[in-house]
Amino acid sequence: MTIAASFEIEYLQYLDATGKATQTDLPEFARDLDHMVDLYKTMLFLRVFDTKSIALQRTGKLGTYASCLGHEAVYIGIGSAMQEEDIFAPSYREYGTQFIRGVKPREVLLYWGGDERGSDFSGPIHDFPWTVPIGTQCLHAAGSALAFKLRKEPRVAVFCIGDGGTSKADFYGAINVAGAMQLPLVAVIVNNQWAISTPRQAQTGAKTLAQKGLAAGLESLQVDGNDLIAVRAAMDHALKRARHGHGGSVIEAITYRLSDHTTADDARRYRDDAEVKAAWAREPMLRLRTWLQLAGAWDEQREEAWKVQCGQRMDEEVNAYLGTRTQPLEATFDYTYAELPTDLVEQRTAALAAESASH
Numbered sequence: 001m002t003i004a005a006s007f008e009i010e011y012l013q014y015l016d017a018t019g020k021a022t023q024t025d026l027p028e029f030a031r032d033l034d035h036m037v038d039l040y041k042t043m044l045f046l047r048v049f050d051t052k053s054i055a056l057q058r059t060g061k062l063g064t065y066a067s068c069l070g071h072e073a074v075y076i077g078i079g080s081a082m083q084e085e086d087i088f089a090p091s092y093r094e095y096g097t098q099f100i101r102g103v104k105p106r107e108v109l110l111y112w113g114g115d116e117r118g119s120d121f122s123g124p125i126h127d128f129p130w131t132v133p134i135g136t137q138c139l140h141a142a143g144s145a146l147a148f149k150l151r152k153e154p155r156v157a158v159f160c161i162g163d164g165g166t167s168k169a170d171f172y173g174a175i176n177v178a179g180a181m182q183l184p185l186v187a188v189i190v191n192n193q194w195a196i197s198t199p200r201q202a203q204t205g206a207k208t209l210a211q212k213g214l215a216a217g218l219e220s221l222q223v224d225g226n227d228l229i230a231v232r233a234a235m236d237h238a239l240k241r242a243r244h245g246h247g248g249s250v251i252e253a254i255t256y257r258l259s260d261h262t263t264a265d266d267a268r269r270y271r272d273d274a275e276v277k278a279a280w281a282r283e284p285m286l287r288l289r290t291w292l293q294l295a296g297a298w299d300e301q302r303e304e305a306w307k308v309q310c311g312q313r314m315d316e317e318v319n320a321y322l323g324t325r326t327q328p329l330e331a332t333f334d335y336t337y338a339e340l341p342t343d344l345v346e347q348r349t350a351a352l353a354a355e356s357a358s359h
Contacts, residue, residue: 007211007214009207009208009210009211009214009220009221009222010221010222011221011222011223011224012221012222012223012224012230012233012234013223013224013227013230014026014027014030014224014227014229014230014233015224015227015228015229015230015287015288015291016287017226017281017282017286017287018287018290019286019287019288019289019290019291019293019294020291020294021291026229027229027232027233027236029232029233029236030229030232030233033292033295033297034297036228036288036292036297037292037297037298039076039080039228039232039288040228040285040288040289040292040298041306042076042080042096042099042100043072043073043076043096043228043284043285043288044285044303044306044307044310045099045310045313046068046072046075046076046095046096046099047069047072047285048307048310048311048314049095049099049105049108049310049314049317050067050068050069050095050259052314052318053065053067053108053109053112054067054259054263056109056318057112057263058263061113061322062109062112062113063112063113063114064112064262064263064264065112065262065263066092066093066112066261066262067093067257067259067260067262067263068093068094068095068096068259069257069258069259070192070226070255070256070257070258070259070279070283070284071093071094071096071190071192071225071255071257072096072228072284072285073225073226073227073228073231073255073284073288074096074188074190074225074231074253074255074284075094075095075096075097076096076097076100076228076231077228077230077231077232077234077235077253078094078096078097078158078160078188078231078235079096079097079098079099079100079101080100080232081232081235081236081239082097082100082101082156082158082235082239083155083156083239084101084124085124085126085153085155086155086156086157086158086239087124087126087127087128087141087144087155087156087157087158088101088124088127088128088158088159089127089128089131089137089138089140089141089144089157089158089159089160090127090128090130090131090137090159090160091130091131091132091134091137091160091161091162091165092130092131092132094160095108097160098121098123098127101123101124101127102122102123102124103121103122103123104121104122104317105313105314105317106317106318106320106321106324107120107121107122108121109317109318109321110321110324111130113321115324115326115327116335117324117327126144128140128141134162134164134165134168134170135161135165135168135169135170135171136170137159137160137161138159138161138165138168138170138171138173138174138175138187139170139173139174140159141157141158141159141174141185141187142157142173142174142175142177142178142183142185144157145157145178145183145184145185145242145248146177146181146183148183148184149181149182149183149184154243154244155184155243156184156185156186156239156242156243157183157184157185157186158185158186158187158188158239159174159185159186159187159188160188160189160190161187161188161189161190162189162190162191162192162195163189163190163191163192163193163194163195163200163203163209164194164195164196164198164203165195166189166203166204166209166212167203167204171187171212172212172216174187175187175212175213175216175218175248175250176216178216178218178247178248179213179216179217179218179247179248180216180217182245182246182247182248183242183247183248184242184243184245184247184248185242185248185249186235186238186239186242186248186249186251187213187218187248187249187250187251188235188251188253189209189210189250189251189252189253190225190253190255191209191225191252191253191254191255192225192255192256192257193255193256193257194257194261194267194271196261196265197261197265197267197269197270208222208252209222209252210222210250210251210252212250213249213250216250217247218247218248218249218250219238219241219247219248219249219250220249220250220251220252221234221238221249221250221251221252222251222252222254223251223252223253223254224253224254225253225254225255225284226254226255226256226282226283226284226287227284227287228284228288231251231253234251235251237249238251255284256279256282256283258276258279258280258283289303329351329352329355330348330351330352332348332351333347333348333351
């Protein structure tokens with residue numbers, strides 16, 4: 001029997017869990033310690049934001065919120081590699097990428113506070129809003145990538161999807177058309193090991209999730225998603241390939257969801273404490289901080305000073321969010337249809353009448 005084809009999935013890592021370099025030749029951007037400190041500071045702000053957001057939800061000042069705890073290296077790595085003219089199609093917890101692209105924390109809070117004006121966020125106007133339906137953002141990104149190719153624009157569409165989301169037809173359709181038409185698309189699988197309460201091993205029999213990209217004819221790679229340098233290097237390569245007409249890529253970033261799926265979830269019901277404890281030993285902040293400290297670029301004094309600044313900034317963002325006036329009742333009806341259907345006209349009239357009578 002002859003072999004029709006054979007494939008490999010490479011694994012990329014530059015920093016191990018202890019913060020020590022696993023390769024002697026670091027990418028050029030990683031040799032700029034000032035730049036790496038800036039990226040670490042952004043990661044630390046993201047963690048402060050996440051902690052504050054959960055506290056707001058627990059005190060009734062925010063709706064259901066999707067934490068990004070443990071994902072900092074993936075999202076900062078993606079955002080720091082992209083150019084402004086590229087398009088980003090997120091799911092619902094990629095705040096780090098969005099902060100780098102200009103989205104304000106107060107806008108994220110507004111969205112999770114139940115106000116859709118949060119989706120009209122700052123940053124590139126062509127980026128897509130948060131997508132709670134699992135997988136639909138994949139097709140949005142693929143369509144954008146097709147437009148870039150037809151227009152001969154040197155732009156790239158990037159989307160994120162969770163490990164569970166790679167089982168959806170939306171994901172397969174997006175990467176299939178990207179491979180068939182050689183589109184400038186980069187798909188980042190954020191493999192945090194849990195699709196709500198479904199573990200990675202119950203999701204698919206594939207040894208890696210990256211290999212799903214091989215079936216579509218895309219360059220595919222698995223990276224240590226807790227290693228900022230590895231994520232950024234993989235993104236730099238994938239974006240450069242796509243921008244120069246060499247097709248799309250699938251990057252599987254191996255990380256761990258250190259939090260509940262959302263604040264409506266209780267992961268203690270289905271995850272073993274020992275597993276979570278082991279994941280904390282591999283988390284992205286610890287290893288990058290250790291590496292920077294060993295390089296003499298960071299210390300505890302700078303850490304504490306920056307945390308104070310992050311706290312002050314978050315106070316400003318939270319106050320701006322809490323100070324945003326709520327929309328009038330009629331806004332519930334006024335922004336979905338060009339011409340409101342008869343039944344909704346009746347509902348709108350009745351709602352306004354009830355509101356008037358209550359005053």
